[in-house]
Amino acid sequence: MRNDRLRAAALGITLGLALTVAGTAAxxxxxxxxxxxxxxxxxxxxxxxRPFSFKDEQGQPAGYSVDLCRRIAAGVQKSLGLAKLDLRFxxxxxxxxxxxxxxxxxxIECGSTTMSLSRQEQVDFTSMTFVDGGSLLVVDGLGIRAVxxxxxxxxxxIPGTTTAPALEAVLxxxxxxxxxxxxxxxxxxxxxxxxGTADAYASDRTILIGIGRRAAKPERYALADEIFxxxxxxxxxxxxxxxxxxxxxxxxAGLYRSGDIAEIYxxxxxDMGAPGxxxxxxxxxxxxxx
Numbered sequence: 681m682r683n684d685r686l687r688a689a690a691l692g693i694t695l696g697l698a699l700t701v702a703g704t705a706a707x708x709x710x711x712x713x714x715x716x717x718x719x720x721x722x723x724x725x726x727x728x729x730r731p732f733s734f735k736d737e738q739g740q741p742a743g744y745s746v747d748l749c750r751r752i753a754a755g756v757q758k759s760l761g762l763a764k765l766d767l768r769f770x771x772x773x774x775x776x777x778x779x780x781x782x783x784x785x786x787x788i789e790c791g792s793t794t795m796s797l798s799r800q801e802q803v804d805f806t807s808m809t810f811v812d813g814g815s816l817l818v819v820d821g822l823g824i825r826a827v828x829x830x831x832x833x834x835x836x837x838i839p840g841t842t843t844a845p846a847l848e849a850v851l852x853x854x855x856x857x858x859x860x861x862x863x864x865x866x867x868x869x870x871x872x873x874x875x876g877t878a879d880a881y882a883s884d885r886t887i888l889i890g891i892g893r894r895a896a897k898p899e900r901y902a903l904a905d906e907i908f909x910x911x912x913x914x915x916x917x918x919x920x921x922x923x924x925x926x927x928x929x930x931x932x933a934g935l936y937r938s939g940d941i942a943e944i945y946x947x948x949x950x951d952m953g954a955p956g957x958x959x960x961x962x963x964x965x966x967x968x969x970x
């Protein structure tokens with residue numbers, strides 16, 4: 681009996697050591713450890729999601745989300761005590777952005793991605809970074825001011841975005857029959873309006889404002905009055921990596937709490953007016969204390 685108890689105790693110690701080693705190995709695979717070893721933070725960004733994330737005239741990543749991620753990178757560098765931290769920006773698309781984070785091709789995705797429960801089956805999100813809503817950019821003169829006005833019309837949307845199912849749901853509720861035109865990018869959505877293959881383009885309202893302003897003839901387009909979905913933005917990170925997510929959230933909370941976010945907002949959205957009530961509340965609620 682005594683030998684059995686000794687063997688059981690030894691087995692328990694062995695299992696404990698194994699679990700400890702496994703836990704240490706898992707921690708070593710975290711983003712912070714990866715960044716520390718390589719001296720590089722890999723940031724996924726969108727090339728055409730102006731003003732959140734886009735490639736500027738010099739071919740460099742720019743936008744509201746990119747600026748926030750640069751602040752997060754500074755937080756990572758400080759947390760790791762690195763004298764230098766290189767940033768590698770990798771373009772991602774609406775179709776591959778979730779997979780790029782989940783499979784480790786990028787460490788964080790800084791675009792205009794809506795936080796959703798289904799996406800959290802594959803990735804985690806930082807604290808919220810923006811609040812938006814789905815709407816329509818329409819060809820002016822067609823009388824489209826809300827979803828019911830889409831009856832018999834053609835509406836473009838990017839499949840795989842949260843806008844697509846939200847639009848489908850609101851069309852069903854309103855019992856509106858329309859033709860959905862799938863496009864791959866925001867640029868294709870605008871092109872569909874310009875070529876006359878679509879009468880409206882559905883996306884986040886702030887994105888649509890940026891798209892309309894870049895059109896060759898912006899006076900041809902208008903924003904619909906209706907906002908048909910709730911789109912809370914956040915930055916995607918790999919699942920179960922709480923240490924990296926905490927560093928990111930600490931940087932965001934510092935921006936919100938200090939009021940420094942106001943300068944970044946004015947830089948990219950200043951001509952759209954002051955932040956709305958929902959966005960101001962988001963900054964307040966996510967400006968967590970230390």
